[in-house]
Amino acid sequence: MQIETPPSERRYERPDGERRGLVLVHTGDGKGKSTAAFGLALRAHGRGKAVKIYQFMKVPSARFGEHRVFEQLGVPIEGLGDGFSWKSKDLEHSAQLAREGWERAEATIRAGEHFLVVLDEIMYPLRYGWLPLDAVLAALRERPEHVHVVLTGRGCPPELIELADTVTEMTLVKHHFKAGVPAQRGIED
Numbered sequence: 001m002q003i004e005t006p007p008s009e010r011r012y013e014r015p016d017g018e019r020r021g022l023v024l025v026h027t028g029d030g031k032g033k034s035t036a037a038f039g040l041a042l043r044a045h046g047r048g049k050a051v052k053i054y055q056f057m058k059v060p061s062a063r064f065g066e067h068r069v070f071e072q073l074g075v076p077i078e079g080l081g082d083g084f085s086w087k088s089k090d091l092e093h094s095a096q097l098a099r100e101g102w103e104r105a106e107a108t109i110r111a112g113e114h115f116l117v118v119l120d121e122i123m124y125p126l127r128y129g130w131l132p133l134d135a136v137l138a139a140l141r142e143r144p145e146h147v148h149v150v151l152t153g154r155g156c157p158p159e160l161i162e163l164a165d166t167v168t169e170m171t172l173v174k175h176h177f178k179a180g181v182p183a184q185r186g187i188e189d
Contacts, residue, residue, distance in 0.1 A: 123153025
């Protein structure tokens, strides 16, 4: 490891533009996309801002760690799907759930009542063709100017990357699965 001297002056100029709602994307093959979005949700909620979380691949009855804590905090989190595609017994039903879920999420975005809307794992139904990309892009472009939207999932379409204000790609460097260590409650859920 190379030791470096801490900076003694600011390394950037402070932007002077107006504050506005942002579109943020967390994508890539590395771990942490949803976790980063949930961190933003916690930060916004901690500032007294209205937050709504939609999870496109989780079932409505899901009780993972994030569901438990967001419910305790009074942050609405809604599962819209029936699990990942390899667990689905009926992919057309999964696609229909995604379309119905998008209708709810789109209405929330357009209503402008929330400071932050999280669209967790939305890249999967986009990539599978279950949701029309043009409709998602239109809703993001036409949202009220104060609404921030975070979208997560692997394989983000280039059109969404182009539209987004901030895109972070999580890069897989090393993962415990490859060493034979299974998922663990409190880390993966």
